Amino acid sequence: MIDIHTKIEDVVKVDSNMIGFFNKEKIDFCCNGYMTIADVAKEKNIDPIILVRKIQDKLDTSNSKEKEIIDLDDFKELRVGEMIDSILIDHHEKERNLLFEIDPLLNKILSVHFEHHGGDLIMLHSLFASLKKELEEHFIKEEKITFPLMLENEYPTKDLIREVEALEADHEKAGDLIKEMIELTDWFKAPKDACGTYIHTFDLLEELVKDVFVHIFKENSIMFEKYRGNGGK
Incomplete structure (x- = not known):
């Protein structure tokens, strides 16, 4: 209850x-x-x-x-090192691919549908560009700095906890950008006159943000919590 x-x-x-x-x-x-x-x-x-x-x-x-295809039960049982491997494979790689695929498509529909939907598409294009930058830089910080330090230090130091908190702050920035995108598009609903590319682009955007939400949840509420609490055991 x-x-x-x-x-x-x-x-x-x-x-x-x-x-x-x-x-x-x-x-x-x-x-x-x-x-x-x-x-x-x-x-x-x-x-x-x-x-x-x-x-x-x-x-x-x-x-x-x-049920959504989300392995939260399995993920919770992993050691911290295994959780990091799972995050890299299941989320970093997938989200990088989606960002790469969406970018030119969003530019295309901005050009083709500018006359009727230019205002909203310009705002969406700007938000996506900010999100792409935020995520790509965040991935690098995790992969090159924080995750290796976590793997090398079974028990978290104060400095490492500060690194983790910085990642959580990054998550919040990405989350705020996504909320603006959702509000602007009413959860990525394409307009009635949308072409196939328009619809496909919005479907990919929805797939991206849903994956980012799960990604952030796994890190903030499971992996980082476990690392802080028991030194990664």
């Missing part, structure tokens, strides 16, 4: 199906997963008891057919 003091990240840890629910409700389960249901309700100006009931109802009706 959950209550108003339950953290959003703890709901996702219990059932990864809730990721889709929280995305739909525009509840941040990754960067702000530490927030309680009461905190979220206050932010959204709704009754916390109603939100608890809504979340509990979703948990009660959750089933395997709805």
Whole structure:
């Protein structure tokens, strides 16, 4: 059972199906997963008891057919070194490929559909460029600095904890950019006159941001928490 003091990240840890629910409700389960249901309700100006009931109802009706393809249960059982390998393979590589694929497509639809959708597409193009820069630089910091230090130091030092906190700050910046993109596009819904390329680009953007959300959740709420708590054991 959950209550108003339950953290959003703890709901996702219990059932990864809730990721889709929280995305739909525009509840941040990754960067702000530490927030309680009461905190979220206050932010959204709704009754916390109603939100608890809504979340509990979703948990009660959750089933395997709805389950997202997310290996959170398996991930939680890994050692920190194995978690790092999983992050690099399952998220860094995938997100780099998506960024590379989306970039020219977004430029293309900006040019072709500028007359009717130029305002929104220019804003989306700018947000995507900022997100691409943020993620690519973040990947390098993780791969070249923080992850190697974590692997070399089973028990976290104060300096290493500060490195981890810097990565969490990066996550928040990326999350804020994604929230703006979602708000601008109403969760990447292409306009009625959109061509196939337009629709495909928005589908890829949605795939990217969903993967980034899971990526951030795994790091903030599972891997970094484990590293801080027990020295990576």
